[in-house]
Amino acid sequence: MAxxxxxxxxxxxxGNYAASQALRQAQIDVVAAYPITPSTPIxxxxxxxxxxxxxxxxxxxxxxxxxxxxxxxxxxAAGGRVATATSSQGFALMTEVLYQASGMRLPIVLTxxxxxxxxxxxxxxxxxxxxxxxxxxxxxxxAYDAQEAYDLALCAFRIGEHLDVRLPVMMHQDxxxxxxxxxxxxxxxxxxxxxxxxxxVPVNDMLDFSRPVTHGAQTExxxxxxxKAKQHKALMDSRSVIDEVFADFKALTGREYKRVESYMMEDxxxxxxxxxxxxxxxxxxxxxxxxxxxIKVGIVSPRCFRPFPYDLIRETLDTSSLKVVSCLDxxxxxxxxxxxxxxxxAAAYTTQARPMMTxxxxxxxxxxxxxxEAKRIMREQKAHADAGHITTPIxxxxxxxxxxxxxxxxxxx
Amino acid sequence: MSTGxxxxxxxxxxxxxAEEKVGWDEVSEGVVLNSFEGVAEDIAHKKAEERDYSDFNxxxxxxxxxxxxKPVYNRDICIDCQNCWVWCPDTSIIxxxxxxxxxxxxxxxxxxxxxxxxxxxxxxxxxxxxxxxxEEALAGWPQKEKKEKN
Amino acid sequence: xxxxxxxxxxxxxxxxxAKGLGSVVATTGKQVQAYALYGSAKRGxxxxxxxxxxxxxxxxxxxKMFPDFVFVIDPALAFSDDITKNDKPGTQxxxxxxxxKEDLISQIPALQDKADRVYVVDCMQISLDTIGxxxxxxxxxxxxxxxxxxxxxxxxxxNMKKVLAKFPQKIIDANMEAITRAYNEVK
Numbered sequence: 001m002a003x004x005x006x007x008x009x010x011x012x013x014x015g016n017y018a019a020s021q022a023l024r025q026a027q028i029d030v031v032a033a034y035p036i037t038p039s040t041p042i043x044x045x046x047x048x049x050x051x052x053x054x055x056x057x058x059x060x061x062x063x064x065x066x067x068x069x070x071x072x073x074x075x076x077a078a079g080g081r082v083a084t085a086t087s088s089q090g091f092a093l094m095t096e097v098l099y100q101a102s103g104m105r106l107p108i109v110l111t112x113x114x115x116x117x118x119x120x121x122x123x124x125x126x127x128x129x130x131x132x133x134x135x136x137x138x139x140x141x142x143a144y145d146a147q148e149a150y151d152l153a154l155c156a157f158r159i160g161e162h163l164d165v166r167l168p169v170m171m172h173q174d175x176x177x178x179x180x181x182x183x184x185x186x187x188x189x190x191x192x193x194x195x196x197x198x199x200x201v202p203v204n205d206m207l208d209f210s211r212p213v214t215h216g217a218q219t220e221x222x223x224x225x226x227x228k229a230k231q232h233k234a235l236m237d238s239r240s241v242i243d244e245v246f247a248d249f250k251a252l253t254g255r256e257y258k259r260v261e262s263y264m265m266e267d268x269x270x271x272x273x274x275x276x277x278x279x280x281x282x283x284x285x286x287x288x289x290x291x292x293x294x295i296k297v298g299i300v301s302p303r304c305f306r307p308f309p310y311d312l313i314r315e316t317l318d319t320s321s322l323k324v325v326s327c328l329d330x331x332x333x334x335x336x337x338x339x340x341x342x343x344x345x346a347a348a349y350t351t352q353a354r355p356m357m358t359x360x361x362x363x364x365x366x367x368x369x370x371x372x373e374a375k376r377i378m379r380e381q382k383a384h385a386d387a388g389h390i391t392t393p394i395x396x397x398x399x400x401x402x403x404x405x406x407x408x409x410x411x412x413x
Numbered sequence: 414m415s416t417g418x419x420x421x422x423x424x425x426x427x428x429x430x431a432e433e434k435v436g437w438d439e440v441s442e443g444v445v446l447n448s449f450e451g452v453a454e455d456i457a458h459k460k461a462e463e464r465d466y467s468d469f470n471x472x473x474x475x476x477x478x479x480x481x482x483k484p485v486y487n488r489d490i491c492i493d494c495q496n497c498w499v500w501c502p503d504t505s506i507i508x509x510x511x512x513x514x515x516x517x518x519x520x521x522x523x524x525x526x527x528x529x530x531x532x533x534x535x536x537x538x539x540x541x542x543x544x545x546x547x548e549e550a551l552a553g554w555p556q557k558e559k560k561e562k563n
Numbered sequence: 564x565x566x567x568x569x570x571x572x573x574x575x576x577x578x579x580x581a582k583g584l585g586s587v588v589a590t591t592g593k594q595v596q597a598y599a600l601y602g603s604a605k606r607g608x609x610x611x612x613x614x615x616x617x618x619x620x621x622x623x624x625x626x627k628m629f630p631d632f633v634f635v636i637d638p639a640l641a642f643s644d645d646i647t648k649n650d651k652p653g654t655q656x657x658x659x660x661x662x663x664k665e666d667l668i669s670q671i672p673a674l675q676d677k678a679d680r681v682y683v684v685d686c687m688q689i690s691l692d693t694i695g696x697x698x699x700x701x702x703x704x705x706x707x708x709x710x711x712x713x714x715x716x717x718x719x720x721x722n723m724k725k726v727l728a729k730f731p732q733k734i735i736d737a738n739m740e741a742i743t744r745a746y747n748e749v750k
Contacts (some may be wrong), residue, residue, distance in 0.1 A: 018628040105443030181598035204445040210454045214446040280622035
């Protein structure tokens, strides 16, 4: 039996430590891991918990991230509660097996500490790896700070393991900005946290010798399509389970999470849509700008990045006051508009308001997202609203040195 | 329809690939396939003909039509060494209590490996045309070959 | 909101110090942030750590700050780092040095119009005398308590003991002595 970990009512934890504590409290059976900056401390701490008797589980050292996720797939198919952590290049190497995990409907929890993808080599935070996973069939939930990294890691198990869902879940936090920033965290007691997560209920586990099963079978055109459609449906249907788990978590802790977080949208004329730790900075900037200059700014964030909350984004943006929406993507779009811009625009297109849509690329490789810069972007959107058309290129870069970079103009006759 | 040496199997057998296409409701979560119907406790100690194989198990599909030539088994010569049983790639040599019973013609593809590895003289397994009559083949079985001394 | 920027070398314990300060502050019901800009820095490389302290939850995730206090815990960094970066009229500087305040300021032009906001304390010598090695991170917090009057020395010592609880008693005692000496010696 695992020992109880003494916790204070308030702890000062960084995002990595917070996530590792949530993993410990969920009493994972197997962690197969290949550590990588900046997510290393998550599995490192987990190894220490096992060594010190705080977890009854196995820590499997593997030769690569491909091996780490493969080990997780095997352990999960065998019937265990399984989790691991990764970032950046490690995430990229895992990608092949991410699709296997979701296609096999294995509720593995992957705590991703978002980091830029090389080249150039960079250890700091942006959303390149998170975006790389967006078609992988995993549920993707985004934490903005250390408290949320703890809370949402606990929720991730409940969501993925729900018998109506049975899908793997990524819990994202920003590299360094969140993973290495200590702040007040209010943890649950071990017993309370475990009760919230619940006992793991295995489904079709290979270690059930009374019902031998084949996992990972091959299907060609005869069955593959139905399987993938069913997987997509499970992902779409998980929305109600996510809402339910968030509601239970609020009842337990008073801390509220939504698939789409929105701030000050009731009367907003201008909205910024963004992900991760920058959401908190943007909310601060919006409050200040409302006070200082009277510009009515709101902030929207798809906390649940996958399944993409098309329904709630549309609902949130469907206000009569809203004129301009700027989507901020923290990943190099590789010759396209940012993913957030594309997906939010698609939802906004079906609103009555049909706001003007602009796109900013920002924060690549950990470039600081400043309150002043957020305000500058907000003022620029207000200028579009006043002019009645987009006065700048539709896609621009924020916080970039050199010439002002922009692409595509609004067509006006 | 099974024609195996063990008599009729518990489940009907069908041509591989001729199974009915699974619809929407039958598609299993995560392509997990059950090998047996229901609880299969102690399955390792049950003989094939006693097992309740599921439709997803290849045991319920026949590949007999793939064969051009087939092995014929001669009980009178066989020494029950189990070599063919070990080597058969399709688990189509039927043996009970270390005694050879014959060929599972539902799953044998006619590769001839069993004949290659048979150590007796003459061989206890020989390949014949798929159309050949087994009784006639046994009646005309070759004699022991004398080793030529130089 | 109180904002603190630490100038340190990787390995001198600035991150641990910032987190330790944060832990003490959090026990009093305040909200804190403790973070650093290091990434792939090697031991000995100049780096910054940061603290934010407020009564309300802190949502500013921007790294840059206009600090209320600057801690320089490596003597050489006072000369080589841009320690007055993002200075504001009330920014106070607590600098580890063996020099007198006058000697130090006379050698650092950027501090010359800020003499009334500069405090010196020899955290290196204090930690060598007490802890036995150059660990300027805890003594600087003693000096900070004196300069900022944030908490009484006794209150801070009591809470810091809890933060250091995982260490052997000898090390805890040495740290308490270092904090006390810095509190008394900062000028």
